[in-house]
Amino acid sequence: MGRGRRRLAPQEIEIEELGKGGSGLGRASDGRWVQVKPAPPGARVAVIPHGRKRDVWLARRAHLVRPAPEHAAPRCAVFGLCGGCALQELTLSAQRRARQAAALRDVAQGLGWTVARLREQVVIHPVEGTDQAYGYRNKVELSFAPRRFLSEADHQRGLPIGGRFLGFHAPGRFDRVVDAQRCELIDEAANALLGTLRRAILHHDDQPLWDARAQRGVWRHALLRRGEATGEHLVGLYTTSDASAEAVERVAQQLLGTPLGEATLRGVVWILNDGVADVARGEIARVWGEATLTERLRGVSFQLSVHSFFQTNTAGAEVLVSAVERALQGAGGTLLDLYCGIGSLGLALAPGFERVIGVEEIEAAVADARVNAARAGVEGEWRAARVEHVIGELAPLLSGTSIVVDPPRVGLHPKVARAIAQATAPRLVYVACKPGSLGRDAAILAEGGWRLEELYPVDLFPHTGHIELVGRFSRA
Numbered sequence: 157m158g159r160g161r162r163r164l165a166p167q168e169i170e171i172e173e174l175g176k177g178g179s180g181l182g183r184a185s186d187g188r189w190v191q192v193k194p195a196p197p198g199a200r201v202a203v204i205p206h207g208r209k210r211d212v213w214l215a216r217r218a219h220l221v222r223p224a225p226e227h228a229a230p231r232c233a234v235f236g237l238c239g240g241c242a243l244q245e246l247t248l249s250a251q252r253r254a255r256q257a258a259a260l261r262d263v264a265q266g267l268g269w270t271v272a273r274l275r276e277q278v279v280i281h282p283v284e285g286t287d288q289a290y291g292y293r294n295k296v297e298l299s300f301a302p303r304r305f306l307s308e309a310d311h312q313r314g315l316p317i318g319g320r321f322l323g324f325h326a327p328g329r330f331d332r333v334v335d336a337q338r339c340e341l342i343d344e345a346a347n348a349l350l351g352t353l354r355r356a357i358l359h360h361d362d363q364p365l366w367d368a369r370a371q372r373g374v375w376r377h378a379l380l381r382r383g384e385a386t387g388e389h390l391v392g393l394y395t396t397s398d399a400s401a402e403a404v405e406r407v408a409q410q411l412l413g414t415p416l417g418e419a420t421l422r423g424v425v426w427i428l429n430d431g432v433a434d435v436a437r438g439e440i441a442r443v444w445g446e447a448t449l450t451e452r453l454r455g456v457s458f459q460l461s462v463h464s465f466f467q468t469n470t471a472g473a474e475v476l477v478s479a480v481e482r483a484l485q486g487a488g489g490t491l492l493d494l495y496c497g498i499g500s501l502g503l504a505l506a507p508g509f510e511r512v513i514g515v516e517e518i519e520a521a522v523a524d525a526r527v528n529a530a531r532a533g534v535e536g537e538w539r540a541a542r543v544e545h546v547i548g549e550l551a552p553l554l555s556g557t558s559i560v561v562d563p564p565r566v567g568l569h570p571k572v573a574r575a576i577a578q579a580t581a582p583r584l585v586y587v588a589c590k591p592g593s594l595g596r597d598a599a600i601l602a603e604g605g606w607r608l609e610e611l612y613p614v615d616l617f618p619h620t621g622h623i624e625l626v627g628r629f630s631r632a
């Protein structure tokens with residue numbers, strides 16, 4: 157706690173709305189907000205404040221005093237510890253209402269408006285998404301560690317911190333993982349592969365796990381990826397170059413022999429990473445089977461390698477594409493897909509257009525986009541560049557095309573926002589993973605005469621604090 161700052165006593169609070177990263181916000185006895193996680197809106201929780209960031213108290217949840225009216229039982233065994241799926245204690249519909257409210261608050265803040273004004277001037281559609289609240293992720297990245305993060309209760313029971321673990325980094329703990337026997341967000345076949353990894357590496361291998369404090373060890377990460385529409389799986393195994401090739405071979409063979417029901421394991425990719433950064437990246441050392449799998453979105457096939465970017469919820473992405481399509485209102489002509497990744501939006505929408513022009517900074521993603529476009533017979537052009545570097549050249553095009561932008565969380569580069577603000581394009585659709593960025597950019601676009609007309613919220617990540625927003629703009 158900062159110097160001169162009063163401590164706040166443990167107390168009970170009513171959770172009123174969602175804060176950052178799926179946390180809950182309630183009022184403390186001194187009138188300030190308290191941020192606590194997990195804590196769903198509508199619940200009453202006992203909190204132990206441990207710090208303050210600007211005007212918001214940060215607190216740990218001691219216990220749930222009263223569940224929210226639309227309570228649901230969390231399915232995950234490490235709920236509350238892992239930090240990933242904080243809203244499991246709410247029904248999906250209550251989660252969606254809470255997340256929509258938080259997203260609108262952030263958009264309004266970005267625009268410098270009140271939420272009431274936003275609701276008055278913009279058509280806000282109900283949240284859309286699939287009914288699949290669990291098992292929806294098509295990719296998950298796990299970390300190996302020789303230390304685990306324990307709950308208060310397990311600490312009291314004297315469970316050891318040291319050992320061999322595989323799971324998810326606890327929030328703010330670079331050196332420990334929350335040990336995960338399974339993950340409820342991935343499907344049963346991926347969980348079977350996780351079980352094999354645990355048996356083969358944690359229990360039947362003795363090479364050291366990566367120790368992030370000492371920066372040494374062998375086993376670092378495992379990546380499980382699948383094509384939801386095809387049932388094809390791929391596993392990435394990340395080690396340092398100290399790994400024994402025979403040991404990795406043994407693990408790969410056990411993975412390939414794992415019964416997966418209807419699903420198939422296309423391949424196991426061994427990747428070497430000797431760097432200090434704790435990321436699942438590196439050079440491919442060996443592949444057993446294939447290095448790619450196929451996924452389908454709107455009937456378009458995408459070839460994905462372990463590191464290609466793809467929306468992590470394929471069925472949810474179908475809903476997102478439909479929302480973008482409705483927002484485009486059957487424009488036709490040329491579609492400019494800015495921040496296109498491997499072209500998933502542009503290619504899925506291509507049947508409604510004569511051609512697609514995509515711009516994306518990652519060369520490998522652009523190469524994938526070209527291959528996918530050629531296979532799908534889509535007329536177009538895919539450019540590897542930062543949008544802000546080429547927006548000047550694209551300016552003459554901007555007037556005659558429909559524009560879809562799907563920027564990263566930071567939103568549009570100011571140069572891009574200003575260039576689009578001046579464009580007389582027939583349609584502009586903004587896909588936002590961070591609602592506040594859309595709000596801020598909408599204010600810049602408004603200076604050039606673009607009005608935010610409609611917002612379509614899409615739920616791609618049940619149980620988290622995220623909601624994707626599709627914004628339709630039109631020229632005033």
Ligand SMILES: C[S@@+](CC[C@H](N)C(=O)[O-])C[C@H]1O[C@@H](n2cnc3c(N)ncnc32)[C@H](O)[C@@H]1O
Pocket residue numbers: 465466467495496497498499500501515516517518521541542543544562563564569589
């Ligand atoms: C939210 S993703 C959208 C990807 C794609 N539309 C999809 O649905 O799969 C944002 C993409 O923007 C790319 N990106 C980030 N900054 C960029 C920039 N300045 N210029 C071009 N691309 C950028 C990222 O690599 C990423 O692929």
